[in-house]
Amino acid sequence: MLENLKKEVCQANLDLVKTGLVLLTWGNASGIDRESGLMVIKPSGVPYDNMKPEDMVVVDLEGKVVEGDFKPSSDTDTHIEIYKAFEDVGGVVHTHSKWGTIWSQSGKSIPYLGTTHADNFYGDIPATRALTDEEINGEYEKETGKVIVKTFLDKRIKPNDVAGVVVTNHAPFTWGKTPAKAVENAVVLEYVAELAYYTLDINKDARMSRTILDKHFLRKHGKNATYGQKKK
Numbered sequence: 001m002l003e004n005l006k007k008e009v010c011q012a013n014l015d016l017v018k019t020g021l022v023l024l025t026w027g028n029a030s031g032i033d034r035e036s037g038l039m040v041i042k043p044s045g046v047p048y049d050n051m052k053p054e055d056m057v058v059v060d061l062e063g064k065v066v067e068g069d070f071k072p073s074s075d076t077d078t079h080i081e082i083y084k085a086f087e088d089v090g091g092v093v094h095t096h097s098k099w100g101t102i103w104s105q106s107g108k109s110i111p112y113l114g115t116t117h118a119d120n121f122y123g124d125i126p127a128t129r130a131l132t133d134e135e136i137n138g139e140y141e142k143e144t145g146k147v148i149v150k151t152f153l154d155k156r157i158k159p160n161d162v163a164g165v166v167v168t169n170h171a172p173f174t175w176g177k178t179p180a181k182a183v184e185n186a187v188v189l190e191y192v193a194e195l196a197y198y199t200l201d202i203n204k205d206a207r208m209s210r211t212i213l214d215k216h217f218l219r220k221h222g223k224n225a226t227y228g229q230k231k232k
Helices: 003-018 076-085 098-106 133-137 140-154 179-202 210-218
Strands: 027-033 038-041 057-060 065-067 091-095 164-166 172-176
Touching: 003 027, 003 038, 003 091, 003 179, 027 076, 027 179, 038 076, 076 091, 076 140, 076 172, 091 179, 098 164, 098 172, 098 179, 133 140, 140 164, 164 179, 172 179
Parallel strands: none
Antiparallel strands: 027 038, 027 091, 038 057, 057 065, 091 172, 164 172
């Protein structure tokens, strides 16, 4: 079942280790098959060393295991909430990468300060509000997903424009049209998080104009994008 997607998701998880975004088992990647409404995700707490596509777990959007020998990731319900709300998303990644987690623990959004950020994220990467005691003691992972979604709704941010978030007191999540793209966005989030930290350390008043943000994001994304080669 969903053998190709299992391969994509397994590779995405392995790439998180290869890129240095994941230590030990602190992270996960998933992918969704929109036609069947089924999600493939990394098993919970399983080491990456010998991970294989057949180890991936297939669940429905209620979190019920449909296929797999392992228990799915503990963050499964968070991934599900993202997929339910953001219809264009095909892959989700969660890490506890160093710089993304620093911003998450600070409860501060990662500001756009330069073109490296603007080439990939169309505005600040938002921080969620902190979860309440009731949410933490209830369906914690599901509530984490809900607070991510609500952050984007409240701030009127399009998830295709800013494909990432820092969850306050927790760590970052990213997404994309594929699991591989979600990994790429996680790599970029980590890099711009570090750049922003040091930029503000040098100049706490550093800012970038909306004009440059528009120029750099829109030349790479959207229907009028000019970046790269035209497809023949």
